Amino acid sequence: MSTSAAAPCRRLRVDLNPQALFNQGVSLDAVRTAISDANVRKPQGALEDSAHRWQVQTNDELKTAADYQPLIVHYQNGAAVRLGDVATVSDSVQDVRNAGMTNAKPAILLMIRKLPEANIIQTVDSIRARLPELQQTIPAAIDLQIAQDRxxxxxxxxxxxxxxxxxxxxxxxxxxxxxxxxxxxxxxxxxxxxxxxxxxxxxxxxxxxxxx
CATH class of the missing domain: 1.20.5 (Single alpha-helices involved in coiled-coils or other helix-helix interfaces)
Structure with missing residues (x-):
């Protein structure tokens, strides 16, 4: 039995303002370079003794839209131009046209397909028998339901x-x-x-x- 999750992947969306870019003298390459450099893991240093050497590396990647807003993308007349000055940064998904809904409520859809040699009736009965057990393994705020059964x-x-x-x-x-x-x-x-x-x-x- 094969499964595939139909849930959108989380992504940060940067909507650039062309007029603001022109007024601040910021190019698209400058914005792209600044964002890329902010997400590169670089060694922060090293610790060593007579026999060993340890590389120090921290996870300082930007994760939320609020982290990207103050990112400096350019300098104009000695003043820093930040990403929030020329773009709108928001927490979004990879494909805004792909969303899971059930009973008019947002949901994460899990599609289950049987293998060619499997019996569909037995497969469905087995899944229904396991649902109470699966419900106990997830947080109580999450409701596990069958949206479609063919x-x-x-x-x-x-x-x-x-x-x-x-x-x-x-x-x-x-x-x-x-x-x-x-x-x-x-x-x-x-x-x-x-x-x-x-x-x-x-x-x-x-x-x-x-x-x-």
Whole structure:
């Protein structure tokens, strides 16, 4: 059983103001370079003794929109031009056109697809049986629900096939019973034909061996 999460990836969105860039004399390359340099992990130094050397490295990457607002992207007339002066920085997602919704509420969608050789009915039943256990492993504020289940139509089709099969077998038995009536009625014509044939053969033999 394969799974894939349909949830948007978190991203920071920087919407540049062309007029502000022109007024401050800031180029797009200057903004790109400043943002890239702010997210490069660089060694902060080293500690060493006579036998060992340890490289000191800290995680000083910018993570939120508020961290990017004061980022210096350019200097004009000795004054620092910050990213917030020429752009709007906001916490967003990678694709703003991709969002998960269920019952008109934001949600993280988890799509589960069965493997080609798996039975869809058994797969759905197994997932439903595990839901209470999964609910206990997540925070109480998160509600775990099934948004879509395509198995009911498959179950209905299987039930219809079973009903059709039962009706077909019953009709076949009824037709056989009506036309053949019983095993005895079916055997009587054979006995009549056999008796007539025996009598005919005996008469023919008597006629053949009758003295002249």
């Amino acid at each position: 198995s009911p139509t498959i179950r209905a089709s299987l039930e219809e096939v079973e009903q059709t099969l039962v009706i077909s077998v019953a009709l076949v038995i009824l037709v056989v019973f009506l036309f053949l009536r019983s095993g005895r009625a079916h055997a009587d014509p054979r006995r009549r034909r056999s008796g007539f044939l025996n009598r005919h053969l005996r008469r023919d033999v008597l006629m053949r061996f009758q003295p002249q």
